[in-house]
Amino acid sequence: MAKRQIYLEDIPLAEARATLQAALASAGRAAPLPGESLPLDEALGRVTAEPARAALSSPHFHCAAMDGYAVSAADTVAARETKALALRLGREAYPVNTGDPLPEKTNAVIMIENTNQSDESTILIYAAAAPWQHVRLMGEDMVATETVLQVNHQLRPVDLGALAGCGHQQVIVRRKPRVVIIPTGSELVPAQERPKRGQLIEYNSLILRSQISENGGEAEVTGIVGDDETALQVALSAAQASKPDLILILSGSSAGSHDFTADAIRSLGEVLTHGIAVRPGHPVIIGMAARIPIIGVPGYPVSAALTGELFVVPLMRQWLGLAPIASPTIDAITTQKIASPIGDDDFVRVALAELDGQLQATPLRRGAGVITSLVQADGLAHIPRFHEGVDRGGRLKASLYRPLSLIKRTLLIMGSHDPMLDLLATHLRRHTSDQRIVSVNVGSIGGLIALRRREAHLAGCHLFHPESETYNTHYLARYLPHEPVELVTFAQREQGLILPAGNPRGITTVADLPGARYINRQRGAGTRLLFDHLLAQHEISPDAITGYHHEEYTHLAVAAAVADGIGDCGMGLRSAAEAMGLDFIGLTWERFDLAIPRRRLESAGILALLETLRSSEFRRELGAQSGYRSDETGQVLTK
């Protein structure tokens, strides 16, 4: 095992940034990069390195602004509505189309609509022309030498047009910041390889490289360097030799890995900070060697992506002469308590939805290894240092990862998560590209509580009530006594025992479970209620079930736990068992409903959802899934 450095000196984010800036300044690297000349049609999105001045006036001659006849205004003064004036073509009047240069000695255009051609060589006019009427004067748009674009301006389509229009073929833009990315970690394999047990796919380099290119830089990714100090020194020296603007060393996931990074930087230069008080992202390293800044990026993907956002992207923009990204920020109330370590700047990924005019933030899973929490995040809440967090119902500020307009069109489904809700979302997006559903898994009862608290637009549930042998209706009455709610059937699903392939323990009913290691679902999950009901039917006490207190949050997680040998059996959907190649013994078909408050039924989002749910296309695809029936899909059961 590698030697370990257990305590990192955590410095505040602002101080780390100031340290980096001071080091850049003293290395002469704080200023925007110099310019390079590019043809206009390759310059979209690039940033001007100097102001652009008009090389030519535009238009560069006086020209007709209308189709008609160019005249000298002085020749027209006698014309009256009641007394037409004849002008000789080619001598006093010249036919011009819009854009044509004015013939010499003319200074006005008469629109063709206001003339009559009396014969081949003469036109009649009925009003005097004012000097310069219907004429685009030379330089109307741009006058040669005037400033057309400022420095540090990111080029848009119209900017390129303006540059071409005033005589430029090229534009001086800042060269792209160049970055070398060195992924490290003996446990890593490139994304092109299939990982063996114990190996992890290296994808942080893909995230960082994409962040860099999205922000105007370009990154080269080296091969993966194992956890070996000498090898890392060699890789770092090679990176330095190509004289990039920045080197990123992506640490492996182990704590020891950061030490290799720090040691390698120290061997060639200086470590400026090691450890920053941000969460996630603590073990960021900032160093400088041979006047090139080096950032040691933590190994967990969320930490790596956030380090990119906090340190790498701002550097790209600084070097391009652009202001930092100012993501739109919103105020929201949080649906869950967020506890933050008091010494850290805490960055929390949140799902956002608007309910009854109020933006609500639901924190997503906080593990730094859960990249899907960033994929799913609508925003990033920043709980500043010296704050202990936010209570449920408290206010927070979040910068947005998606347009607010999209968030406002989001239907939030809380409750039990069925994988086919993703299929519904797919069909909905195919039909109406501007309507989105987001499903947050809190279990069936959690969903009804969320409805009561008005934290979700609708809830997914499959709650069996043994006494009445009904699904869901009983629980609606219990949890939402004061809210009229409609139940719309989503699907019938086959629930049963999920067993290792080949069923080595020969389990066939719940009665066989005592003695086996069972994988349970969390409290409030419909599947857990169903299991409790089956236990009661078989008169088995929960205490007799090994693993009754082991809680997983989804059907797939239960199946994964069985597939990996953590347990001998779990209960869940046929589809989950089959997805993992496991055995399945069906026990019952249950009804999974969507509970929708009646006052939301007429909202555009719910209408679109119901239309998609009831479409023959969706019902056909749903019904074709193993373990699903869609005959009742879309039917309404009034509470």
Place this chain on the structure above:
Amino acid sequence: MAKRQIYLEDIPLAEARATLQAALASAGRAAPLPGESLPLDEALGRVTAEPARAALSSPHFHCAAMDGYAVSAADTVAARETKALALRLGREAYPVNTGDPLPEKTNAVIMIENTNQSDESTILIYAAAAPWQHVRLMGEDMVATETVLQVNHQLRPVDLGALAGCGHQQVIVRRKPRVVIIPTGSELVPAQERPKRGQLIEYNSLILRSQISENGGEAEVTGIVGDDETALQVALSAAQASKPDLILILSGSSAGSHDFTADAIRSLGEVLTHGIAVRPGHPVIIGMAARIPIIGVPGYPVSAALTGELFVVPLMRQWLGLAPIASPTIDAITTQKIASPIGDDDFVRVALAELDGQLQATPLRRGAGVITSLVQADGLAHIPRFHEGVDRGGRLKASLYRPLSLIKRTLLIMGSHDPMLDLLATHLRRHTSDQRIVSVNVGSIGGLIALRRREAHLAGCHLFHPESETYNTHYLARYLPHEPVELVTFAQREQGLILPAGNPRGITTVADLPGARYINRQRGAGTRLLFDHLLAQHEISPDAITGYHHEEYTHLAVAAAVADGIGDCGMGLRSAAEAMGLDFIGLTWERFDLAIPRRRLESAGILALLETLRSSEFRRELGAQSGYRSDETGQVLTK
């Protein structure tokens, strides 16, 4: 001259869009495009054509979430704070780094901080381990088969990371919409050529092509086709043969040009609409031939760019499965009356600034030929059909072309425009990339009125008062009697007579002007006041000056008019004369001041501006310009 179609059938924008959609639907072209498989590192910004499901779980084995020792929780139950338990290395405890797979039969990790190594083969622990503590369970992030990304999702860096992390090397993204752009117009030359008199640079294709590529499509631009029906038919047939998703025919600027376009479309298919009630942009043509939609784009660059925004960009997004762009929209009050044609959807480019907490919109020049009005625009106000416009002080809605945060950091300078204000803006942007100044030219007195109306943060002025022989102070007292204002000297500038190269009329003083064609400045301009003063000194009546009523709005425009032979003389800055290669006879040095309301002096923007103004770097560069002195630059003259 080509035959002309004078009346276009203008249909409303919404109807034109509906017509296009109906035609697309009946040609089977309304749906998003099919997918193609791309390596992940080429897929940034592309759009998923189907949902992406996890190919592998991530992690795909249980692994240590901390550096420490993997153990079986059952082996640790006897450990107490007061009674250490010894575990044998390699039999009951296995050293693991974060990310390592758990050895068989272990189900928990004890952090290294909570252990002591008693000898080479034994560690001591002081607390029992809970099952699965500090373990990342298989599938914690993604479980194989679960949906990781939805269809119609534009791929961001973290999305690519997530795809790689769950075992993908490729992703199915929608193929790019392909467009052929045919520029037409006999008067046009490519941007690579220097235009002769009567020729215009063709740059609409560059704007449209850039709009298309910025929105995920790709466009091929053909050579310029002259105003010839057969040639256009040939070009259109060739474009159809390459089976693009869309063909754009860019009309030349003449009205006749649109007819060529319409006739060519008709010869191969159908014209669906010819003329749309939008301003600018009227003569848009929509057609369909061989199941390929064709849009005839008007020739004026602002109309062309707006047609791109209104028709082409939405098509790109539709074909990619993306919702229409929802630009942020703001409410502002307008500083000028906007008159809109009642039958049109009127799109007005506006400059935006925040004054005293209120966003204010100032309409920019409205000519469809003025591409710089789009370059300078901060937003686009939409005056809907059946509205006659907005009065000064009235409210309008504008979609933003720049981030609101940047607009809020904008200092609006109204009044006289000195070209060196652009130099100041350049220096300011170099120093503080997040501070912007925008200068709107309304003449010196216009600037003081704007200050009084609180429509500008500061004003530029050079107003000579003959009686007191002072600059500016007298006029401040007159126009801003109730507002304490500080005058900060911007520059001393040399004013004089701008004359054709070689001074063919031998003009040397104002006394020589009667008989010559003079180019005057607009009322309220400081240069006009100065000219009036010189006329009075020479006892010359304005009536004796030919062209006294010909008004230009800038020094450069006066110089351009002299250069082009419209006039024999004008008055203005030495710098303007020299920029145009003209003769110049200096008459006086004048002071150009910035008038800044005292209550704004402590704002961040003004402080940054004054710091830049007073920097030795700026003053040196300003003083080195011909016709400028900077010895007093930055000095304060209290009113």
